[in-house]
Amino acid sequence: MIRAHTIRLNPTPEQANLFRQAAGTARFCYNWGLRAIKDALDQGMPVPTHRALRDTFKRIRAVAYPWTFQVGKSAIDGAFVNLGRAVKNFLDSRSGRRKGKKVGFPAFKSRRRGYGSFYVANDRFSVDGHTLKAQKIGTVNMTEPLRFVGKILGATIRYQAGWWRISIQVEVAHTPPTHTGPAIGVDLGITSLAVTSEGAVFENQKHLKRALATVKRLQRSVSRKVKGSANRRKAVVKLAKAHFRVACQRKDGLHKLTTALVRHASLVGIEDLNVAGMLRNHRLAQAIADGAWAELRRQLEYKAPAFGSRVIAIGRFVASSKTCNHCGHVNDDLTLAMREWACSNPDCRLLLDRDLNAARNIRDEALRLASA
Numbered sequence: 199m200i201r202a203h204t205i206r207l208n209p210t211p212e213q214a215n216l217f218r219q220a221a222g223t224a225r226f227c228y229n230w231g232l233r234a235i236k237d238a239l240d241q242g243m244p245v246p247t248h249r250a251l252r253d254t255f256k257r258i259r260a261v262a263y264p265w266t267f268q269v270g271k272s273a274i275d276g277a278f279v280n281l282g283r284a285v286k287n288f289l290d291s292r293s294g295r296r297k298g299k300k301v302g303f304p305a306f307k308s309r310r311r312g313y314g315s316f317y318v319a320n321d322r323f324s325v326d327g328h329t330l331k332a333q334k335i336g337t338v339n340m341t342e343p344l345r346f347v348g349k350i351l352g353a354t355i356r357y358q359a360g361w362w363r364i365s366i367q368v369e370v371a372h373t374p375p376t377h378t379g380p381a382i383g384v385d386l387g388i389t390s391l392a393v394t395s396e397g398a399v400f401e402n403q404k405h406l407k408r409a410l411a412t413v414k415r416l417q418r419s420v421s422r423k424v425k426g427s428a429n430r431r432k433a434v435v436k437l438a439k440a441h442f443r444v445a446c447q448r449k450d451g452l453h454k455l456t457t458a459l460v461r462h463a464s465l466v467g468i469e470d471l472n473v474a475g476m477l478r479n480h481r482l483a484q485a486i487a488d489g490a491w492a493e494l495r496r497q498l499e500y501k502a503p504a505f506g507s508r509v510i511a512i513g514r515f516v517a518s519s520k521t522c523n524h525c526g527h528v529n530d531d532l533t534l535a536m537r538e539w540a541c542s543n544p545d546c547r548l549l550l551d552r553d554l555n556a557a558r559n560i561r562d563e564a565l566r567l568a569s570a
C-alpha cells in the first residue's frame with residue numbers, strides 16, 4: 199500500500215531560490231498545457247493528451263523557453279501529469295464516471311496563490327536520516343526522518359504557510375494481519391466527537407476552538423491593513439500559518455481517534471452521514487465541521503486494511519438514534535436536546551446514554567451487513 203509522509207524542510211536561501219524556480223517552471227508548464235487544451239476545445243479539435251503536450255513542449259523549449267532547462271526534468275514531467283489528472287477528473291465528473299462533488303474545468307495556476315509545488319521523481323533524490331539529497335538542489339535538512347520503510351515512489355515539494363515541505367510517497371510492504379478484536383459501532387456525536395458501543399468517549403478538541411479564535415482575530419487584522427502594503431502581506435502570512443495550525447490540530451486529533459479504533463476493533467461500524475446536508479443546519483455546523491466527519495471516515499477507511507480491520511458505513515436511514523437497542527422499539531419523539539435514551543416501551547424502560555444506544559445500534563447493523 200502507498201503511504202505519504204510530509205516533512206518540513208530547512209533549505210538554505212539558495213536552495214529556497216531553486217525551489218521557487220522549479221515551482222515556477224512547473225506552474226508555467228501547467229498553464230502552457232492548459233492553454234493548448236483550451237485552444238483545442240475552442241477550435242473543436244480533439245483534446246491533446248498530457249503526454250502529447252509534454253512531448254510538444256520538449257520539442258520547442260530549447261528555442262522558445264530555454265530557461266526551463268535550469269530546473270530538473272521531473273518538475274516539468276510532473277506538471278504535465280498533474281494537468282492530465284485535472285482534465286481527466288473534469289471529464290469523468292461531467293460524464294458521471296467520477297462520483298461526488300462536481301469537478302470544474304482546471305483553472306490556470308496563479309503566482310498570487312503562493313509559490314506552488316513541483317514533483318521530484320524517485321531517481322532524482324534520496325533520503326538518509328535527516329538529509330534529503332536531490333539533483334540540482336544538493337543536500338537539504340529535513341526536520342524529521344522518513345517514517346516509512348519501503349520503495350520510494352516520488353515526492354512533491356510544496357510551499358505552504360511560510361515553509362517548504364516535502365511529501366514523500368512510499369510503497370509499504372503489507373501482509374494484512376488477522377484481527378481478533380471485537381466489532382464496535384461508533385456514533386459520531388455532537389457534544390463529543392465520538393462515542394463507541396463499548397462506552398469509550400472521545401472528546402472534541404477544546405484547543406481547536408482557541409485556535410479558531412486566533413484565526414478570526416488575524417482575519418480582522420488583515421482586513422484592517424491597506425491593500426498592497428507590506429504590513430498586509432505580513433498579516434496574510436500570519437493568517438495562513440494560523441489556518442495551517444488549525445488544520446494540523448484537527449487532523450492530529452482525528453488521527454489519534456481513527457488509529458485507536460482500527461487497532462482495537464476488527465469491525466468498525468459508522469454512520470454514512472450526509473454531512474453536506476447537515477451542515478445546512480446552522481446550529482450544528484460548527485460542531486460538525488470541528489468533528490470533521492468526512493475526514494474521519496477517510497482516515498478510518500485507509501487505515502483499516504493495515505490492521506486487518508474493516509469499516510462498514512451503515513445507511514443514514516437506519517434510525518440508529520431513535521431505536522431502542524434492547525427491545526427495538528422506535529421512539530420518534532426523540533429530540534436533539536434529549537441526551538438520554540429512555541425507552542418508552544413499558545415492558546423495557548431501558549435507560550441509557552443516547553449516543554451509547556446509537557453506537558450499539560450501529561454496531562449491530564454493521565454486524566448484520568458484514569454477515570449478509
Ligand SMILES: [Zn+2]
Pocket residue numbers: 522523524525526527541542543546547548
Ligand atoms: Zn426498549
